[in-house]
Amino acid sequence: MTKLKLTDLAEDKPIRLTIELPAAVHRDLVAYAGILGAASGKSAIAPEKLIAPMITRFMATDRAFGKARRGRQAEPSV
Template identity: 45%
Template sequence: MELPAALHRDVTDFGRLLTEGGMPVEPAKLVVPMLERFVAIDHGFAKVRRTPP
């Protein structure tokens, strides 16, 4: 997975803050759960998804 450099840095820092001891976390391990959560709570997306074509 390719991320822009600034986003890679931010996600890496975010992962480091989540772990005990500040160990680095590969961004790909965080991006999938973050996107799953985002899609799950996006009310606009849910509304469009429920609307028949």
């Protein structure tokens, strides 16, 4: 079984964004959605549903972002 970084897609009130992706990124999203759907025993997942969890995971594991964010929160508000 393939170990994917995404496992569960949380339901939350969405905010609509319009973005443009390179065709190669879209093809990879479609492939990832198919693999994730097969691994979870569900039907194919819409590729656009993967973008938010992927960005969330990326930011959660980016140490420099976390450090910078904690530094900003420690600054006193004026």
